[in-house]
Amino acid sequence: MTDKAMMRVLGGGRVDPPPVWIMRQAGRYLPEYWELRGRAKDFLDFCYTPALAVEAVMQPLRRFDLDAAILFSDILVIPDALGRKVWFVQGEGPRLEPLLDEAAWSFGDPEGVTGHLAPVYETVERLRATLPQKTTLIGFAGGPWTVATYMIQGRGGDKDRCRRAAYERPADVDALLAVVAEATARHLAAQVAAGADCLQIFESWSESLPEPLFERVILKPTAAVMARLRALGVTAPVIGFPRGAGALIGRYARETGVTALGVDIQTPAAFARKEAPAGMALQGNLDPQLLIAGGAALETGARQVLEAFGGGPHIFNLGHGITPQTPPENVAKLVEIIRRPGES
Ligand code: CP3
Numbered sequence: 001m002t003d004k005a006m007m008r009v010l011g012g013g014r015v016d017p018p019p020v021w022i023m024r025q026a027g028r029y030l031p032e033y034w035e036l037r038g039r040a041k042d043f044l045d046f047c048y049t050p051a052l053a054v055e056a057v058m059q060p061l062r063r064f065d066l067d068a069a070i071l072f073s074d075i076l077v078i079p080d081a082l083g084r085k086v087w088f089v090q091g092e093g094p095r096l097e098p099l100l101d102e103a104a105w106s107f108g109d110p111e112g113v114t115g116h117l118a119p120v121y122e123t124v125e126r127l128r129a130t131l132p133q134k135t136t137l138i139g140f141a142g143g144p145w146t147v148a149t150y151m152i153q154g155r156g157g158d159k160d161r162c163r164r165a166a167y168e169r170p171a172d173v174d175a176l177l178a179v180v181a182e183a184t185a186r187h188l189a190a191q192v193a194a195g196a197d198c199l200q201i202f203e204s205w206s207e208s209l210p211e212p213l214f215e216r217v218i219l220k221p222t223a224a225v226m227a228r229l230r231a232l233g234v235t236a237p238v239i240g241f242p243r244g245a246g247a248l249i250g251r252y253a254r255e256t257g258v259t260a261l262g263v264d265i266q267t268p269a270a271f272a273r274k275e276a277p278a279g280m281a282l283q284g285n286l287d288p289q290l291l292i293a294g295g296a297a298l299e300t301g302a303r304q305v306l307e308a309f310g311g312g313p314h315i316f317n318l319g320h321g322i323t324p325q326t327p328p329e330n331v332a333k334l335v336e337i338i339r340r341p342g343e344s
Pocket of ligand 1: 023024025026027028037043070071072073074075076088090091092093094140156202204321
């Protein structure tokens with residue numbers, strides 16, 4: 001049996017207290033991150049420099065007793081590897097050249113992505129050699145719709161134009177989703193080949209989709225990623241995180257082929273438990289704002305999450321990424337609350 005607590009839970013086991021990691025645990029709330037970031041030319045260069053990326057992964061692990069490390073990279077390396085221009089505007093977020101501005105949509109071949117992303121797999125290899133035996137190494141990618149929306153509209157925010165494009169240019173949007181799904185499967189498989197123990201698919205923009213569109217742009221492309229991954233011989237567990245999917249999380253958990261379900265802030269644990277297949281591991285879902293508030297609110301909130309998810313296999317996490325304003329001491333406090341003996 002594995003000595004990695006998180007892998008035991010992903011296999012359907014219950015571990016008390018539950019394993020814990022924090023979405024976006026490497027990054028801007030840590031002062032030492034900024035020092036490291038200053039050494040790279042730009043954010044993508046940071047992601048493609050294994051020495052810097054490994055260090056970014058290790059920073060939170062030195063401070064906190066976490067069960068998992070997550071590769072330092074970004075979901076937008078896929079559009080970059082497909083030849084679409086990607087850049088990051090400080091304080092605003094990512095920017096891409098929008099496909100919506102183009103009459104004929106063009107992007108590179110999904111077969112080329114793993115060559116372009118070779119430095120990312122080198123980071124995974126180095127991490128595999130560095131991490132303690134008990135630490136689970138998580139590889140990741142964005143969900144096809146989330147990545148495609150950045151490619152279509154060129155930025156985050158309001159997704160009305162993307163939804164409209166799905167109705168107005170269905171052949172273009174479906175072809176894009178198929179390319180992104182194939183590229184994503186290859187990218188995830190390469191991370192496992194390099195040493196990742198498990199994978200997470202961040203479908204951050206699952207909200208506000210009518211069910212027929214959810215079927216078309218979320219369920220079908222994600223099922224394609226999972227089928228392709230399994231056809232490539234990858235057996236590693238996959239956590240699907242359809243943030244904002246609401247009433248449709250059950251369909252996501254049952255129909256895509258993911259192993260475990262990431263639960264967002266507003267979804268009740270009991271609802272997720274009822275909707276997911278019996279025995280499926282659930283991950284989540286503390287409000288990241290509680291990590292800023294700290295004190296008694298954090299203590300109460302963390303206990304409520306432990307209690308709500310405690311009836312089945314659970315990986316403790318936030319319901320969305322940690323924010324840059326979070327005091328690192330509050331993360332230490334959270335881990336201490338979770339690990340306190342006999343109270344979970
Ligand atoms: O510890 C980790 O989780 C680090 C690895 C990681 C990053 N991005 C690094 C990063 C992961 C797993 C991601 C996922 C990601 N990237 C998602 C899905 C998760 C989510 O939060 O919904 C999305 C939508 C993106 C796209 C993206 N990349 C955005 C919106 C931004 C702007 C900053 C933000 O957090 O809103 C980025 C840049 C980015 N990716 C940073 C980091 C550490 C900040 C870059 C910097 O300015 O230094």
